[in-house]
């Protein structure tokens with residue numbers, strides 16, 4: 162077994178969904194996310210929450226912009242927004258977490274939460290969601306204490322009602338919520354969240370929130386969910402665009418791949434793992450039609 166755990170052990174279905182380009186991918190993923198939130202809201206009694214983990218990165222940002230556009234922004238006619246089916250959703254039951262974050266000033270545009278708030282903040286209906294940003298440099302905490310603080314926040318929601326179909330399967334990491342959907346970008350090097358190839362963070366999969374202090378992609382200092390926390394999600398969605406990601410996607414879908422070389426191979430959901438890719442990212446997969 163690799164230090165990151167056996168990526169193929171006891172996981173749900175793996176699906177690949179092909180999209181024309183990054184814009185189509187972002188728009189379709191946004192629609193998928195809204196529909197998943199609606200399904201979960203409808204499947205459990207109010208006020209039970211829905212837990213969603215957001216990703217940074219380019220396609221992650223475009224996806225959230227597409228979510229705001231679908232829900233209705235302040236530029237839209239309020240009458241149209243009120244008629245939209247998403248207006249009926251109880252967004253106050255939705256909790257938004259982050260898969261990773263850059264440990265820089267809160268005002269930095271390098272922050273994943275800044276990108277997410279800028280995108281989703283355009284939709285008045287989404288003002289009701291609960292944000293769970295990772296600590297920033299402004300909090301003045303040592304990185305290890307910042308990680309511990311986010312882990313404590315996660316633990317506060319670990320007992321929330323989750324999906325009855327998968328809860329109790331023994332594969333949820335203790336101390337993290339039953340994430341309903343966890344989205345990840347994938348780097349050209351195969352990293353997910355801030356779990357980079359060959360880094361010590363892959364050697365402690367059981368730690369809910371890990372510190373990366375020498376990320377090969379700047380900024381060097383970051384926080385990330387650990388592998389077991391990621392694998393606690395009911396569904397993991399890897400949202401990837403661009404032919405510079407094609408090798409990482411092909412490796413991430415190969416069960417024999419070493420997690421130390423391609424961390425993405427170990428990012429699996431308990432019920433499903435969905436690779437949502439555009440033609441460029443899929444261009445090294447057999448039968449992609451591209």
Ligand SMILES: O=C1O[C@H](COP(=O)(O)O)[C@@H](O)[C@H](O)[C@H]1O
Pocket residue numbers: 216217218219220221261262273345346347348349353354355378
């Ligand atoms: O550093 C990061 O990179 C990945 C991928 O970003 P992309 O721009 O190449 O799509 C992202 O998923 C992660 O959240 C972020 O911190």
